Amino acid sequence: MRFSVSSFGRSLSLAMVAAAGLVLGGCVADRAGPTAKVATFDQGTIDRYGPRPNEKFALPASDISRVRPQYLRREVAYSGNERPGTIVVDTQNRYLFLVMENGRAMRYGIGVGKEGLSWGGVATIQRKAEWPRWTPTADMIARDPDRNAKWAGGMDGGLGNPLGPRAMYLYQNGRDTLYRIHGTTEPWTIGSAVSSGCIRLINQDVIDLYSRVPTGTTVIVLHDGSPMEQVQQVVAQVGTSVQKGLSQLVHSLPKRGQ
Numbered sequence: 001m002r003f004s005v006s007s008f009g010r011s012l013s014l015a016m017v018a019a020a021g022l023v024l025g026g027c028v029a030d031r032a033g034p035t036a037k038v039a040t041f042d043q044g045t046i047d048r049y050g051p052r053p054n055e056k057f058a059l060p061a062s063d064i065s066r067v068r069p070q071y072l073r074r075e076v077a078y079s080g081n082e083r084p085g086t087i088v089v090d091t092q093n094r095y096l097f098l099v100m101e102n103g104r105a106m107r108y109g110i111g112v113g114k115e116g117l118s119w120g121g122v123a124t125i126q127r128k129a130e131w132p133r134w135t136p137t138a139d140m141i142a143r144d145p146d147r148n149a150k151w152a153g154g155m156d157g158g159l160g161n162p163l164g165p166r167a168m169y170l171y172q173n174g175r176d177t178l179y180r181i182h183g184t185t186e187p188w189t190i191g192s193a194v195s196s197g198c199i200r201l202i203n204q205d206v207i208d209l210y211s212r213v214p215t216g217t218t219v220i221v222l223h224d225g226s227p228m229e230q231v232q233q234v235v236a237q238v239g240t241s242v243q244k245g246l247s248q249l250v251h252s253l254p255k256r257g258q
Contacts, residue, residue, distance in 0.1 A: 027113070027134070027162055027180055027198035040065075045072060049204045056131050057159050062202050066188040071095075071109020073205045078105035087125075087181075087209075087219040089199055094191045096181070096199065098212060106212070108205045111184065111194035120223030123170035123177055125215055131157030132167040137178070160185065164203045166210040170219055181219070182206060 041064065049072075052059035064072065071094065078097060082088055088097040088105075091112045097105040134155045136148040155161055164183015171177060183203040184190070190202055199221075201209065 027182060027200070041069070041072075048073065049202065052165075052204070052207065055165060057157070057165075059159070059165055059203060059207075062187045062204055064187060064202070067109065067190050067202070071191040073106065073108050073202075073208060075100070076105055076107045078103055080105075082220065083218075085213070085217060087213065087217060089219065089221040091120075091221065091223055096201065096209070098209060106209075108201050108209060109190045111189045111192055111200040113194060113198050120221055121172065123172045123179065123219045123221065125168045125181075125213060125217040125219060126171035126174075126176075127169040128210060128215055129157075129167050129169070130210075131165055132161070132163045132182070133157055134161050134163045164200075164206055166206045168210065168213070168217075179221075181209070 045064070046061075049062045049064050051061045076097075078099060080088065080097075080099065082099045084099050084101050086099045088099065089095075089110070089112075090097065091110075094110050094112060096108045096110045098108075099105050134151070134157075135153070136151050141148045141152055157163075157165075162182075162185060163180065164185065167180050167182040169176065170179040170181070180198045182198060182200055183206040184200040186194075187202045189200070194200060200206075
Protein backbone atom coordinates (compact mmCIF):
# COMPACT_ATOMS: atom_id res chain seq x y z
CA MET A 1 0.00 0.00 0.00
CA ARG A 2 1.36 3.42 -0.96
CA PHE A 3 1.03 6.41 1.31
CA SER A 4 0.73 9.95 -0.04
CA VAL A 5 -0.48 13.39 0.82
CA SER A 6 -2.94 14.67 -1.75
CA SER A 7 -1.68 17.38 -4.06
CA PHE A 8 -4.97 19.19 -3.48
CA GLY A 9 -4.58 19.41 0.26
CA ARG A 10 -0.88 20.21 -0.06
CA SER A 11 -1.40 23.10 -2.50
CA LEU A 12 -4.12 24.57 -0.34
CA SER A 13 -1.86 24.48 2.69
CA LEU A 14 0.90 26.21 0.74
CA ALA A 15 -1.55 28.90 -0.36
CA MET A 16 -2.51 29.54 3.23
CA VAL A 17 1.01 30.21 4.47
CA ALA A 18 1.10 33.94 3.74
CA ALA A 19 -2.06 34.68 5.70
CA ALA A 20 -2.03 32.00 8.37
CA GLY A 21 -0.26 32.41 11.70
CA LEU A 22 0.36 29.89 14.42
CA VAL A 23 -1.47 30.73 17.63
CA LEU A 24 -0.20 27.92 19.78
CA GLY A 25 -0.01 27.45 23.50
CA GLY A 26 3.28 25.55 23.83
CA CYS A 27 3.88 21.92 24.64
CA VAL A 28 2.87 20.01 27.74
CA ALA A 29 2.07 16.46 28.71
CA ASP A 30 -1.53 15.34 29.01
CA ARG A 31 -3.03 14.08 32.23
CA ALA A 32 -5.17 11.45 30.59
CA GLY A 33 -3.98 7.88 31.01
CA PRO A 34 -3.67 5.15 28.40
CA THR A 35 -6.81 3.99 26.63
CA ALA A 36 -5.58 1.71 23.84
CA LYS A 37 -5.57 -2.06 24.15
CA VAL A 38 -2.29 -3.73 25.02
CA ALA A 39 -0.44 -4.95 21.92
CA THR A 40 2.40 -7.43 21.51
CA PHE A 41 5.39 -6.92 19.21
CA ASP A 42 8.30 -8.88 17.79
CA GLN A 43 11.71 -8.60 19.42
CA GLY A 44 13.08 -6.33 16.69
CA THR A 45 10.37 -3.76 17.37
CA ILE A 46 10.89 -4.02 21.11
CA ASP A 47 14.64 -3.47 20.65
CA ARG A 48 14.00 -0.44 18.43
CA TYR A 49 12.19 1.19 21.32
CA GLY A 50 14.60 -0.13 23.93
CA PRO A 51 16.77 1.81 26.40
CA ARG A 52 19.42 4.31 25.33
CA PRO A 53 21.96 4.16 28.18
CA ASN A 54 24.47 6.39 26.38
CA GLU A 55 22.20 9.41 26.29
CA LYS A 56 23.02 12.42 28.52
CA PHE A 57 20.23 11.13 30.72
CA ALA A 58 20.00 7.34 30.44
CA LEU A 59 16.77 6.91 28.51
CA PRO A 60 14.63 3.94 29.50
CA ALA A 61 12.72 1.80 27.03
CA SER A 62 9.45 3.30 25.85
CA ASP A 63 6.35 1.35 26.80
CA ILE A 64 4.80 0.72 23.39
CA SER A 65 2.36 -1.93 24.62
CA ARG A 66 -0.52 0.57 24.32
CA VAL A 67 0.57 2.11 21.02
CA ARG A 68 -1.30 0.90 17.96
CA PRO A 69 1.13 -0.86 15.59
CA GLN A 70 0.49 1.52 12.66
CA TYR A 71 1.97 4.37 14.70
CA LEU A 72 5.37 2.76 15.15
CA ARG A 73 8.24 3.91 12.97
CA ARG A 74 8.57 2.20 9.61
CA GLU A 75 9.71 2.83 6.05
CA VAL A 76 6.81 3.01 3.60
CA ALA A 77 6.14 3.67 -0.08
CA TYR A 78 5.36 7.33 -0.71
CA SER A 79 3.92 8.96 -3.83
CA GLY A 80 3.96 12.64 -2.89
CA ASN A 81 5.84 15.26 -4.91
CA GLU A 82 7.93 16.70 -2.07
CA ARG A 83 11.69 16.73 -2.39
CA PRO A 84 13.69 14.19 -0.36
CA GLY A 85 14.49 15.58 3.06
CA THR A 86 11.12 17.33 3.42
CA ILE A 87 8.98 16.59 6.47
CA VAL A 88 5.23 16.29 5.87
CA VAL A 89 2.96 16.26 8.92
CA ASP A 90 -0.45 14.70 8.28
CA THR A 91 -2.31 15.87 11.37
CA GLN A 92 -5.60 14.23 10.44
CA ASN A 93 -4.10 10.75 10.24
CA ARG A 94 -1.49 11.33 12.97
CA TYR A 95 1.57 10.64 10.83
CA LEU A 96 4.82 12.43 10.15
CA PHE A 97 6.61 11.51 6.92
CA LEU A 98 10.27 12.16 6.22
CA VAL A 99 10.45 12.01 2.43
CA MET A 100 13.26 9.82 1.08
CA GLU A 101 14.65 8.96 -2.34
CA ASN A 102 13.02 6.55 -4.82
CA GLY A 103 9.41 6.93 -3.70
CA ARG A 104 10.02 6.02 -0.08
CA ALA A 105 9.47 7.76 3.25
CA MET A 106 10.12 7.10 6.89
CA ARG A 107 6.78 7.27 8.68
CA TYR A 108 6.38 8.09 12.35
CA GLY A 109 3.26 8.07 14.48
CA ILE A 110 2.54 11.37 16.20
CA GLY A 111 0.32 13.03 18.76
CA VAL A 112 -0.92 16.47 17.68
CA GLY A 113 -2.14 19.40 19.75
CA LYS A 114 -5.64 20.75 19.28
CA GLU A 115 -4.30 24.03 17.89
CA GLY A 116 -2.12 22.14 15.44
CA LEU A 117 -5.16 20.29 14.14
CA SER A 118 -6.62 23.54 12.81
CA TRP A 119 -3.53 24.98 11.12
CA GLY A 120 -1.73 24.14 7.91
CA GLY A 121 1.29 25.71 6.32
CA VAL A 122 5.01 25.60 5.70
CA ALA A 123 7.71 26.20 8.28
CA THR A 124 11.44 25.60 8.65
CA ILE A 125 13.42 23.86 11.36
CA GLN A 126 15.58 26.77 12.42
CA ARG A 127 16.81 25.34 15.71
CA LYS A 128 17.43 21.88 17.16
CA ALA A 129 18.18 20.92 20.75
CA GLU A 130 19.14 17.78 22.62
CA TRP A 131 17.49 17.38 26.02
CA PRO A 132 15.91 20.82 25.57
CA ARG A 133 14.78 23.22 28.24
CA TRP A 134 11.01 23.74 28.44
CA THR A 135 9.24 26.94 29.47
CA PRO A 136 5.42 27.11 29.65
CA THR A 137 3.79 30.05 27.91
CA ALA A 138 1.84 32.69 29.81
CA ASP A 139 -1.36 31.19 28.40
CA MET A 140 -0.48 27.74 29.73
CA ILE A 141 0.27 29.15 33.16
CA ALA A 142 -3.05 31.02 33.18
CA ARG A 143 -4.97 27.87 32.18
CA ASP A 144 -3.32 25.62 34.76
CA PRO A 145 -1.34 27.63 37.31
CA ASP A 146 -1.12 24.80 39.84
CA ARG A 147 0.68 22.68 37.32
CA ASN A 148 2.69 25.16 35.27
CA ALA A 149 3.38 28.29 37.36
CA LYS A 150 6.32 26.68 39.17
CA TRP A 151 8.05 26.25 35.80
CA ALA A 152 7.60 29.87 34.70
CA GLY A 153 11.38 30.24 34.77
CA GLY A 154 11.83 27.07 32.72
CA MET A 155 12.44 23.38 33.31
CA ASP A 156 15.85 21.94 32.57
CA GLY A 157 16.16 19.03 30.18
CA GLY A 158 15.73 15.60 31.71
CA LEU A 159 13.59 12.50 31.86
CA GLY A 160 10.63 14.42 33.30
CA ASN A 161 10.74 17.24 30.76
CA PRO A 162 7.65 17.12 28.49
CA LEU A 163 9.74 17.85 25.38
CA GLY A 164 11.64 14.61 25.81
CA PRO A 165 15.20 14.01 24.58
CA ARG A 166 15.03 16.10 21.39
CA ALA A 167 13.19 19.12 20.04
CA MET A 168 13.07 20.76 16.63
CA TYR A 169 11.78 24.34 16.58
CA LEU A 170 9.67 25.52 13.65
CA TYR A 171 9.99 29.05 12.33
CA GLN A 172 7.99 30.87 9.67
CA ASN A 173 9.41 33.95 7.94
CA GLY A 174 12.11 34.10 10.60
CA ARG A 175 9.68 34.10 13.52
CA ASP A 176 9.26 31.38 16.11
CA THR A 177 5.89 29.73 15.60
CA LEU A 178 5.92 28.10 19.08
CA TYR A 179 5.32 24.87 17.13
CA ARG A 180 7.80 22.10 17.99
CA ILE A 181 8.51 18.53 16.98
CA HIS A 182 9.56 16.79 20.17
CA GLY A 183 9.47 13.67 22.32
CA THR A 184 7.03 12.67 25.03
CA THR A 185 6.87 11.18 28.50
CA GLU A 186 3.56 9.54 27.53
CA PRO A 187 3.99 7.23 24.51
CA TRP A 188 0.45 5.89 24.79
CA THR A 189 -0.84 9.26 23.54
CA ILE A 190 0.70 8.74 20.09
CA GLY A 191 -2.06 8.57 17.50
CA SER A 192 -4.38 10.98 19.27
CA ALA A 193 -5.07 14.70 19.73
CA VAL A 194 -2.97 15.69 22.69
CA SER A 195 -0.83 18.61 23.91
CA SER A 196 -1.23 22.31 23.37
CA GLY A 197 -0.04 22.90 19.87
CA CYS A 198 2.96 20.64 19.29
CA ILE A 199 3.89 17.49 17.39
CA ARG A 200 5.08 14.73 19.70
CA LEU A 201 6.80 11.47 18.84
CA ILE A 202 7.89 8.48 20.88
CA ASN A 203 11.28 9.34 22.38
CA GLN A 204 13.22 6.79 20.34
CA ASP A 205 11.48 8.04 17.20
CA VAL A 206 12.28 11.70 17.82
CA ILE A 207 15.93 10.74 18.37
CA ASP A 208 15.86 8.91 15.03
CA LEU A 209 14.21 11.82 13.19
CA TYR A 210 16.54 14.35 14.81
CA SER A 211 19.55 12.42 13.52
CA ARG A 212 18.21 12.48 9.95
CA VAL A 213 17.29 16.16 9.46
CA PRO A 214 19.47 19.29 9.58
CA THR A 215 18.44 22.83 10.43
CA GLY A 216 16.85 24.44 7.41
CA THR A 217 14.62 21.41 6.78
CA THR A 218 11.23 22.31 5.28
CA VAL A 219 8.20 21.13 7.25
CA ILE A 220 4.76 21.04 5.62
CA VAL A 221 1.88 20.77 8.08
CA LEU A 222 -1.47 19.74 6.63
CA HIS A 223 -4.29 20.75 8.92
CA ASP A 224 -7.24 18.67 10.02
CA GLY A 225 -10.03 20.16 7.95
CA SER A 226 -12.22 19.15 5.04
CA PRO A 227 -11.18 20.17 1.48
CA MET A 228 -14.15 22.53 1.25
CA GLU A 229 -13.15 24.27 4.47
CA GLN A 230 -9.66 24.73 3.09
CA VAL A 231 -11.03 26.12 -0.20
CA GLN A 232 -13.18 28.61 1.68
CA GLN A 233 -10.23 29.77 3.75
CA VAL A 234 -8.04 30.25 0.69
CA VAL A 235 -10.76 32.12 -1.19
CA ALA A 236 -11.32 34.41 1.78
CA GLN A 237 -7.60 35.10 2.11
CA VAL A 238 -7.15 35.77 -1.61
CA GLY A 239 -10.20 38.04 -1.61
CA THR A 240 -8.84 40.03 1.32
CA SER A 241 -5.45 40.41 -0.35
CA VAL A 242 -7.03 41.59 -3.62
CA GLN A 243 -9.22 44.06 -1.76
CA LYS A 244 -6.23 45.51 0.08
CA GLY A 245 -4.27 45.76 -3.15
CA LEU A 246 -7.06 47.64 -4.94
CA SER A 247 -7.48 49.97 -1.99
CA GLN A 248 -3.78 50.80 -2.01
CA LEU A 249 -3.87 51.38 -5.76
CA VAL A 250 -6.83 53.76 -5.50
CA HIS A 251 -5.16 55.76 -2.75
CA SER A 252 -1.96 56.03 -4.79
CA LEU A 253 -3.72 57.55 -7.80
CA PRO A 254 -3.57 61.35 -8.14
CA LYS A 255 -6.73 63.09 -6.97
CA ARG A 256 -8.81 65.05 -9.49
CA GLY A 257 -7.71 68.65 -9.66
CA GLN A 258 -4.18 67.90 -8.40
